[in-house]
Amino acid sequence: MEENGNLFLNIKADDLRALGFDRFAVIKTSEVTFSPEVRQMCEVNRCGRYNTTWACPPGIGTLEECMARCRVFENCAVFSRAYQLEDSFDFEGMMEGHEQFSEASEELRKMIEGKFLMLSVEGCSKCGKCTYPDAPCRFPEKLSGSLEGYGIFVNRLAGAAGMPYNSGPNTVTYFGAVFF
Numbered sequence: 001m002e003e004n005g006n007l008f009l010n011i012k013a014d015d016l017r018a019l020g021f022d023r024f025a026v027i028k029t030s031e032v033t034f035s036p037e038v039r040q041m042c043e044v045n046r047c048g049r050y051n052t053t054w055a056c057p058p059g060i061g062t063l064e065e066c067m068a069r070c071r072v073f074e075n076c077a078v079f080s081r082a083y084q085l086e087d088s089f090d091f092e093g094m095m096e097g098h099e100q101f102s103e104a105s106e107e108l109r110k111m112i113e114g115k116f117l118m119l120s121v122e123g124c125s126k127c128g129k130c131t132y133p134d135a136p137c138r139f140p141e142k143l144s145g146s147l148e149g150y151g152i153f154v155n156r157l158a159g160a161a162g163m164p165y166n167s168g169p170n171t172v173t174y175f176g177a178v179f180f
Contacts, residue, residue: 008077009180010113016079019104024079025161029179032076032157039063039151047122049146054137055124056149066150069117073179078157079108080175082167094172098122101174105144112178119152120144120176147175 007013008026016024042050042057049056060066070076081104083097098121105120112118124130124143137143147154154175158165167173 008075008178009116011077011108011111015111016108019107020081020100021079021104021108022081022167023161023163024077025163026075026077027160029071029073029076031160032070032177033153033160034063034067034070034151035153036063036151038148038153042149049122052132053124053130054132054140055143055145056122059132060145060149063151066145070150070179073115073117075180076157077178077180078161078163078175079177080158080163080173082171082173085170085172087170090170097172097174101176105176106142108176108178109142109144112180114180117179118144118176119147119150119179121174122146122148144176147177152177 007016007024013024039057045051051058053059061069081097081101083093083100085093085097101121102125105118109118124145126139126142131138147157155165157177158175165173
Protein backbone atom coordinates (compact mmCIF):
# COMPACT_ATOMS: atom_id res chain seq x y z
CA MET A 1 0.00 0.00 0.00
CA GLU A 2 2.74 2.50 0.85
CA GLU A 3 5.51 3.08 -1.63
CA ASN A 4 8.66 4.95 -0.58
CA GLY A 5 6.87 5.99 2.61
CA ASN A 6 4.00 7.60 0.69
CA LEU A 7 0.45 6.33 0.76
CA PHE A 8 -0.56 8.36 -2.29
CA LEU A 9 0.91 11.32 -4.12
CA ASN A 10 2.81 13.20 -1.39
CA ILE A 11 0.70 12.03 1.57
CA LYS A 12 2.00 9.72 4.29
CA ALA A 13 -0.07 7.58 6.63
CA ASP A 14 1.07 9.76 9.56
CA ASP A 15 -0.31 12.83 7.75
CA LEU A 16 -3.71 11.16 7.47
CA ARG A 17 -3.67 10.12 11.13
CA ALA A 18 -2.76 13.69 12.13
CA LEU A 19 -5.87 14.91 10.28
CA GLY A 20 -7.94 12.47 12.33
CA PHE A 21 -8.70 9.82 9.73
CA ASP A 22 -8.99 6.36 11.33
CA ARG A 23 -8.58 4.22 8.24
CA PHE A 24 -7.16 4.59 4.76
CA ALA A 25 -6.22 2.38 1.86
CA VAL A 26 -5.39 2.61 -1.81
CA ILE A 27 -7.33 0.53 -4.32
CA LYS A 28 -7.51 0.46 -8.10
CA THR A 29 -10.19 2.69 -9.60
CA SER A 30 -11.43 -0.38 -11.44
CA GLU A 31 -12.53 -1.76 -8.02
CA VAL A 32 -14.91 1.16 -7.40
CA THR A 33 -18.58 0.25 -7.94
CA PHE A 34 -20.79 2.87 -9.60
CA SER A 35 -24.54 2.40 -9.53
CA PRO A 36 -27.54 4.16 -11.06
CA GLU A 37 -29.53 3.09 -7.97
CA VAL A 38 -27.19 5.02 -5.65
CA ARG A 39 -27.45 8.03 -7.89
CA GLN A 40 -31.25 7.75 -7.92
CA MET A 41 -31.25 7.87 -4.11
CA CYS A 42 -29.97 11.43 -4.44
CA GLU A 43 -33.20 12.38 -6.18
CA VAL A 44 -35.10 11.52 -2.98
CA ASN A 45 -33.13 14.45 -1.49
CA ARG A 46 -32.82 13.26 2.12
CA CYS A 47 -29.78 15.47 2.64
CA GLY A 48 -31.48 18.51 1.09
CA ARG A 49 -28.71 19.23 -1.42
CA TYR A 50 -30.13 17.72 -4.60
CA ASN A 51 -30.43 20.38 -7.31
CA THR A 52 -28.96 23.05 -5.00
CA THR A 53 -25.17 22.84 -5.47
CA TRP A 54 -22.49 22.20 -8.08
CA ALA A 55 -21.19 19.34 -5.88
CA CYS A 56 -24.35 17.22 -6.11
CA PRO A 57 -26.66 15.96 -8.84
CA PRO A 58 -27.69 17.18 -11.26
CA GLY A 59 -25.01 19.90 -11.05
CA ILE A 60 -22.12 17.42 -11.16
CA GLY A 61 -23.34 15.92 -14.43
CA THR A 62 -24.67 12.53 -15.43
CA LEU A 63 -23.58 9.28 -13.84
CA GLU A 64 -21.65 8.50 -17.02
CA GLU A 65 -19.80 11.84 -16.81
CA CYS A 66 -18.95 11.25 -13.15
CA MET A 67 -17.69 7.73 -13.88
CA ALA A 68 -15.55 9.06 -16.73
CA ARG A 69 -14.01 11.73 -14.44
CA CYS A 70 -13.02 9.04 -11.93
CA ARG A 71 -11.81 6.52 -14.47
CA VAL A 72 -9.23 8.96 -15.84
CA PHE A 73 -7.27 8.00 -12.72
CA GLU A 74 -5.73 4.59 -12.04
CA ASN A 75 -5.89 4.67 -8.23
CA CYS A 76 -8.32 5.61 -5.50
CA ALA A 77 -7.25 6.46 -1.94
CA VAL A 78 -10.14 5.79 0.43
CA PHE A 79 -10.17 7.40 3.88
CA SER A 80 -12.66 7.36 6.74
CA ARG A 81 -13.28 8.32 10.31
CA ALA A 82 -15.74 6.96 12.85
CA TYR A 83 -17.39 9.37 15.28
CA GLN A 84 -18.88 8.30 18.60
CA LEU A 85 -22.51 9.31 19.20
CA GLU A 86 -24.47 9.56 22.44
CA ASP A 87 -27.06 7.24 20.92
CA SER A 88 -28.33 6.22 17.49
CA PHE A 89 -30.57 9.32 17.37
CA ASP A 90 -27.77 11.82 18.10
CA PHE A 91 -28.35 13.99 15.03
CA GLU A 92 -26.28 16.84 16.50
CA GLY A 93 -23.33 14.46 16.95
CA MET A 94 -23.75 13.23 13.37
CA MET A 95 -23.70 16.80 12.04
CA GLU A 96 -20.68 17.68 14.21
CA GLY A 97 -18.83 14.63 12.83
CA HIS A 98 -19.87 15.62 9.31
CA GLU A 99 -18.45 19.11 9.81
CA GLN A 100 -15.19 17.78 11.29
CA PHE A 101 -14.80 15.28 8.45
CA SER A 102 -15.43 17.99 5.86
CA GLU A 103 -12.83 20.25 7.48
CA ALA A 104 -10.25 17.45 7.64
CA SER A 105 -10.96 16.59 4.00
CA GLU A 106 -10.32 20.21 3.03
CA GLU A 107 -7.00 20.16 4.93
CA LEU A 108 -6.10 16.96 3.08
CA ARG A 109 -6.88 18.68 -0.23
CA LYS A 110 -4.37 21.41 0.59
CA MET A 111 -1.65 18.80 1.17
CA ILE A 112 -2.09 16.94 -2.12
CA GLU A 113 0.18 17.70 -5.04
CA GLY A 114 -0.47 16.69 -8.62
CA LYS A 115 -3.61 15.95 -10.57
CA PHE A 116 -6.43 14.37 -8.56
CA LEU A 117 -10.18 14.28 -7.97
CA MET A 118 -11.46 14.41 -4.38
CA LEU A 119 -14.91 13.21 -3.37
CA SER A 120 -16.22 13.50 0.14
CA VAL A 121 -19.43 13.64 2.16
CA GLU A 122 -22.68 15.14 0.93
CA GLY A 123 -21.40 17.85 -1.31
CA CYS A 124 -19.83 21.21 -0.78
CA SER A 125 -20.55 23.89 1.81
CA LYS A 126 -17.70 26.31 1.12
CA CYS A 127 -19.96 29.22 0.16
CA GLY A 128 -22.84 30.56 2.22
CA LYS A 129 -25.06 30.28 -0.85
CA CYS A 130 -24.06 28.24 -3.88
CA THR A 131 -24.26 29.92 -7.28
CA TYR A 132 -25.97 26.82 -8.71
CA PRO A 133 -27.58 26.89 -11.27
CA ASP A 134 -27.40 30.61 -12.14
CA ALA A 135 -23.63 31.10 -12.33
CA PRO A 136 -20.48 28.95 -12.43
CA CYS A 137 -18.95 27.63 -9.22
CA ARG A 138 -16.86 30.32 -7.48
CA PHE A 139 -14.17 27.82 -6.45
CA PRO A 140 -14.14 24.91 -8.92
CA GLU A 141 -10.61 23.95 -7.85
CA LYS A 142 -11.91 23.36 -4.30
CA LEU A 143 -15.13 21.63 -5.25
CA SER A 144 -15.54 18.12 -3.81
CA GLY A 145 -18.43 16.15 -5.18
CA SER A 146 -20.17 13.64 -2.96
CA LEU A 147 -19.37 9.94 -3.23
CA GLU A 148 -23.05 9.08 -3.45
CA GLY A 149 -23.70 11.87 -5.95
CA TYR A 150 -21.09 10.27 -8.18
CA GLY A 151 -23.08 7.04 -7.88
CA ILE A 152 -20.50 5.25 -5.73
CA PHE A 153 -21.70 2.45 -3.47
CA VAL A 154 -19.91 3.54 -0.29
CA ASN A 155 -20.39 0.22 1.50
CA ARG A 156 -18.83 -1.60 -1.47
CA LEU A 157 -16.04 1.00 -1.64
CA ALA A 158 -15.30 0.31 2.02
CA GLY A 159 -15.29 -3.43 1.34
CA ALA A 160 -12.93 -3.08 -1.63
CA ALA A 161 -10.60 -1.05 0.59
CA GLY A 162 -10.79 -3.62 3.42
CA MET A 163 -12.42 -1.10 5.72
CA PRO A 164 -15.53 -1.53 7.88
CA TYR A 165 -18.55 0.41 6.67
CA ASN A 166 -20.19 0.28 10.07
CA SER A 167 -18.03 0.99 13.12
CA GLY A 168 -20.47 -0.36 15.69
CA PRO A 169 -23.41 0.87 17.73
CA ASN A 170 -23.74 4.57 18.44
CA THR A 171 -21.23 5.59 15.79
CA VAL A 172 -21.34 7.24 12.40
CA THR A 173 -18.55 6.67 9.88
CA TYR A 174 -17.82 9.12 7.09
CA PHE A 175 -15.86 8.27 3.94
CA GLY A 176 -13.95 10.20 1.32
CA ALA A 177 -11.85 9.28 -1.69
CA VAL A 178 -9.09 10.80 -3.76
CA PHE A 179 -8.73 9.52 -7.30
CA PHE A 180 -5.15 9.94 -8.55
